Amino acid sequence: MSFTTDARGELARVKTDDICCARSELASALLASGGIAWRGRGRYALSVTASEAATVRRYFGMLKKHWGVQGQIRALSGDRLNGLTRYQLAIPEEESVRLLEEFQLLDESALFGVRQAPGEEITRFACCKKSFARAAFLMCGEVSNPEKAYHIEIAAPTEAFALRVKACLDYFDIECSVTSRKSKTLVYIKRAEGISDMLSLLGAASAVLALENIRVRKEVSNHVNRQMNFDSSNINRTVEAAEALIRDIRFIDSELGLEKLPRSLRDMAYARANNPETPLTGLGELMDPPLGKSGVNARLRRLSEIAQKLRSGEEIRLGSGKREKEFREQGTGKQATGNREQE
Numbered sequence: 139m140s141f142t143t144d145a146r147g148e149l150a151r152v153k154t155d156d157i158c159c160a161r162s163e164l165a166s167a168l169l170a171s172g173g174i175a176w177r178g179r180g181r182y183a184l185s186v187t188a189s190e191a192a193t194v195r196r197y198f199g200m201l202k203k204h205w206g207v208q209g210q211i212r213a214l215s216g217d218r219l220n221g222l223t224r225y226q227l228a229i230p231e232e233e234s235v236r237l238l239e240e241f242q243l244l245d246e247s248a249l250f251g252v253r254q255a256p257g258e259e260i261t262r263f264a265c266c267k268k269s270f271a272r273a274a275f276l277m278c279g280e281v282s283n284p285e286k287a288y289h290i291e292i293a294a295p296t297e298a299f300a301l302r303v304k305a306c307l308d309y310f311d312i313e314c315s316v317t318s319r320k321s322k323t324l325v326y327i328k329r330a331e332g333i334s335d336m337l338s339l340l341g342a343a344s345a346v347l348a349l350e351n352i353r354v355r356k357e358v359s360n361h362v363n364r365q366m367n368f369d370s371s372n373i374n375r376t377v378e379a380a381e382a383l384i385r386d387i388r389f390i391d392s393e394l395g396l397e398k399l400p401r402s403l404r405d406m407a408y409a410r411a412n413n414p415e416t417p418l419t420g421l422g423e424l425m426d427p428p429l430g431k432s433g434v435n436a437r438l439r440r441l442s443e444i445a446q447k448l449r450s451g452e453e454i455r456l457g458s459g460k461r462e463k464e465f466r467e468q469g470t471g472k473q474a475t476g477n478r479e480q481e
């Protein structure tokens with residue numbers, strides 16, 4: 139069963155008791171299914187054809203309840219329908235004109251005397267706007283499986299009909315677009331939220347639930363995928379940076395000798411080379427005294443600068459080393475002073 143079939147099956151069973159809504163649905167169903175045939179001399183043959191038996195039973199019931207009209211349901215099948223069975227509700231010809239008047243579909247100035255959209259009165263109330271759009275969907279609507287795509291459309295027989303469907307949806311702030319394709323005018327929505335709103339307006343609660351479940355699952359898995367891509371690219375960046383630095387450290391060692399570096403840089407060089415996967419904060423903890431992330435960064439940057447200068451043959455000033463030397467001398471000095479005091 140397709141998503142469309144499920145949604146249609148559900149809509150065909152939506153309860154509508156009011157005669158105003160029955161008028162609107164039937165007007166819409168007759169137009170959308172191309173069920174008004176001109177027989178000449180003011181006579182018409184009316185029928186509603188659908189792919190679901192439940193849909194024609196729905197309109198059979200409405201005609202009987204509100205106008206006492208007894209329709210006839212028959213199954214159509216054959217090669218012309220690609221082996222598919224379709225169901226047709228045929229309305230007795232003697233009732234045609236009365237019903238067309240009731241549905242505000244007659245207009246002497248229109249082609250064959252039939253309008254392409256019913257009089258405005260038919261879709262005046264909110265309940266009738268819903269009904270009009272529902273019948274349009276039952277007759278010529280499709281909704282894609284949300285696993286694959288977000289798309290709902292009504293392939294309207296005429297532009298006038300499409301614009302009426304759009305007006306009905308607009309009333310409920312459901313944004314839809316209109317475009318023409320071959321001989322049809324499409325009313326469609328491509329956003330999951332809009333599709334969900336439209337199905338729920340028409341009364342397909344289970345279809346909405348199924349769509350929302352799929353939508354949430356897709357959003358969660360998209361989010362997880364994005365997060366995983368993000369994390370792994372971060373990890374890759376960290377590992378790449380560490381590898382580049384280890385190459386620099388080896389280079390410094392072979393060209394200059396790590397022992398020539400000031401102690402602060404030498405310790406950092408050994409820590410990095412021996413712990414290629416340790417994050418910066420972890421490297422900082424290996425230092426004595428421990429060092430913050432920015433301090434670690436500064437020393438690593440200094441190491442790669444030294445490597446770069448060695449490669450390009452630039453002169454290297456181990457400035458921090460000098461400071462360190464001074465510090466050591468001061469330390470020795472203090473010690474010496476202390477010793478002197480002891481003396």
Ligand SMILES: [Zn+2]
Pocket residue numbers: 156157158159160263264265266267269
């Ligand atoms: Zn109504």
